[in-house]
Amino acid sequence: MDRKDWDQHVSDLEQVARGEGFQALRDRIIELSRLRRTDRVVDVGSGTGLLALAAARHARHVWAVDISPAMTRRLAIEARRNGLTNVEPITASAHRLPLADASADALISNYCYHHLSDADKRTALTEARRVLRPGGRLVIGDMMFRVRVSDSRDRAIIGRAILNMLRRGPAGVLRIAKNAVRYLTGRWEQPADADWWRQALQRAGFRRVDVAPLDHEGGIATAVNPGVADGRPGRV
Numbered sequence: 001m002d003r004k005d006w007d008q009h010v011s012d013l014e015q016v017a018r019g020e021g022f023q024a025l026r027d028r029i030i031e032l033s034r035l036r037r038t039d040r041v042v043d044v045g046s047g048t049g050l051l052a053l054a055a056a057r058h059a060r061h062v063w064a065v066d067i068s069p070a071m072t073r074r075l076a077i078e079a080r081r082n083g084l085t086n087v088e089p090i091t092a093s094a095h096r097l098p099l100a101d102a103s104a105d106a107l108i109s110n111y112c113y114h115h116l117s118d119a120d121k122r123t124a125l126t127e128a129r130r131v132l133r134p135g136g137r138l139v140i141g142d143m144m145f146r147v148r149v150s151d152s153r154d155r156a157i158i159g160r161a162i163l164n165m166l167r168r169g170p171a172g173v174l175r176i177a178k179n180a181v182r183y184l185t186g187r188w189e190q191p192a193d194a195d196w197w198r199q200a201l202q203r204a205g206f207r208r209v210d211v212a213p214l215d216h217e218g219g220i221a222t223a224v225n226p227g228v229a230d231g232r233p234g235r236v
Contacts (some may be wrong), residue, residue, distance in 0.1 A: 022110070025141045025218065026051050029108055032222055033139045035059045039105040042131060044094045044124070045112020049075040049087070055108060056084045063104070064089045065097060095123040102133040111218075114143040114191040118200075121192065125204040132225040138206060143191035144219030197221045 029051060035041060035058035043052040046064035048071055056062045056079070064087055066072050072089035079087040092098050094112060107128045113121050128138055192200070194211040197219070201209045206223035213219040 022050060025214075025220075026054055026110060028220060029110055029139050029141050030054050030058065032220065033106050033108050033137055035106060040103065042097065042099065042104045042107045042128075044097070044107060044109040044128070045115075046075060046089070047071050047110075049078045051108055051110045052087055053078060053082060053084060056087045059106075060086060062087045063099060065092050065094070067091065067093050095120050095127055097127045097131050099131045101130055102136075104131050104136060105133060106137045106139070107132055108138075109140045109142070111142055113140065117190055118192060118196070122200055122204065125200055125206075129204050129206060129225050134225060136225045138201075138221070138223045138225065140197075140221045141218060142197075142221070143217050144194050144197060144211070144213055144221075145191055145217050191217070194219050194221075 033041075033055070035055060037058070037060060039059040039061075041055050041059045041062045043055060043062060043064045046052045046066045049064060052062050052064035052075065064072065064075050066075070066089070069091050072091050075087070075089045079085075079089070090098060094109075094116060113124060116124060132138065194213050198209055198211045198221075201211075201221060201223045205226070207226045208224045209221070210223070211219060211221045
């Protein structure tokens with residue numbers, strides 16, 4: 001989806017974020033990120049704040065980055081409603097973060113990167129490493145599978161998704177057809193599997209990389225930045 005599309009789906013995203021699966025994934029990301037009261041945190045693809053608002057209760061400052069102005073506006077409202085003054089919504093893309101080099105102690109994300117092409121994911125990971133200080137932690141939850149039938153896990157994920165939609169009757173059949181058209185025309189999500197994530201993080205220069213597939217289509221990647229990414233001056 002482009003920025004305009006996301007602006008039209010604020011309420012939809014909020015409803016999805018209330019689901020038990022996303023709540024559990026949020027809690028696991030927060031746990032793995034080991035946030036401290038002094039930490040400055042970047043939430044990439046923050047949406048309306050499922051992850052950013054939770055992180056703000058553990059950290060000094062949270063930059064909540066999302067490509068949609070409507071999402072960041074809603075997040076700002078939710079932060080004020082919850083009495084959180086340490087959340088800074090920023091409208092920007094995952095592969096061009098408007099933050100200075102080594103400015104963050106942790107970078108977290110929940111279901112953002114599968115909307116990017118593999119090339120843009122790599123650029124986004126380079127940006128993630130650039131903004132993380134040496135020793136900074138990265139924790140990313142995302143779709144982690146490929147649309148293919150050669151891999152048993154991928155087959156199981158696709159099969160479960162199709163069965164779940166078929167159980168919805170005609171509406172589910174229509175959803176399958178729409179997804180098929182989106183996939184064939186290159187407009188569907190572009191998730192990468194665990195092996196891709198492991199290799200991409202290592203090539204971006206991260207260390208202590210771990211990628212754990214979950215019991216659904218998702219997975220969690222963790223890593224540590226051993227040093228400054230490339231010595232470029234920071235952008236502010």
